[in-house]
Amino acid sequence: MLLLPVGKLYIVSQACEAMCYGCFLCIFIVSVYTHLKVSRRTTHTNILFTVAFVMFIVATSHFVITLYRIVYLLDNDTKEDGSQKSLGNATSWQAIARDIIYMTQCILGDSVAIYRCWILWDRDFRVVILPLCLLSASIVSGTIVCERLSTLTSYTGIFDPSVRDWIATFHAVALGQNTITTGLMAFRLWLVDRRSKAYNVGRSLFFATMLLLVESAALYFALQIVILVAFLSKSNLQIIILGSIPPVVGITFTLLTIRAAFLSKSRAEGSAESQTIGSIQMRDLGINIQISEEVVVKADSNDSPV
Secondary structure, three states, X not given: OOOOOHHHHHHHHHHHHHHHHHHHHHHHHHHHHHHHHHOOOOHHHHHHHHHHHHHHHHHXXXXXXXXXHHHHHHHHOOOOOHHHHHHOOOOOHHHHHHHHHHHHHHHHHHHHXXXXXXXXXXXXXXXXXXXXXXXXXXHHHHXXXXXXXXXXXXXXXXXXXXXXXXXXHHHHHHHHHHHHHHHHHHHHHHHHHHHHHHHOOOOHHHHHHHHHHHHHXXXXXXXXXXXXXXXXXXXOOHHHHHOOHHHHHHHHHXXXXXXXXXXXXXXXXXXXXOOOOOOOEXXXXXXXXXXXXXXXXXXXXXXXXX
């Protein structure tokens, strides 16, 4: 068990969250421009932009509340070691709000990952039955975690026996769900790529799509593993990473949306064939799917939680 001073960990965590939130702010501004000037206006792209906007609001709320909590407590605690005790108190309104917002962002990211997987598999609900079950488990465990943390009477926090197993469940289920949805989307793209060879569609578009998928999943997936390992080893080093998760979820989702929009535009401008802008339709293959802005955007993994 590795336990470091809580006050210092929260300060470092806030610094990391500030950097991630700054990146998210810039990326979100670019996404607004992309949605208005680059993307094709469809129901799907409007939905994704709305999700990005909600994620930005949630990440902003988390950043503001955690910043207020640290500044307020460090400024008003006059007792020796008081700041550490106050920051470790999970029953204050700031801590409760922070936990609820964190869980909300993670569940929102996981929900979007399932939605993209569902779209990519031609809206086949059979494919997402397991991810939906895992999402339900995340919602239940996350709700129980928030409820029990808000009623703790000691300063043991996340390692309290009454909440420890539920937190581990939340992190493990989220990691499993993101792995499954990412794998399903990657497998779908591979199937489309393999079947396209006979029709001379080419690999470059599929390779670029696969690269977007892997890159978008990498950072969030790595943070999930680190947090789960730190928690299971009963180390509070995870505090440093936890604050960065809300903006990272937004970055993962929004950055992929931007890149997909520009990829779609460049493909459309460079295509000499008559086809739907930014899309390659493969109906002869029995695959009613467009590897386009509408599908590339969905080929993300999660946005998620840890």
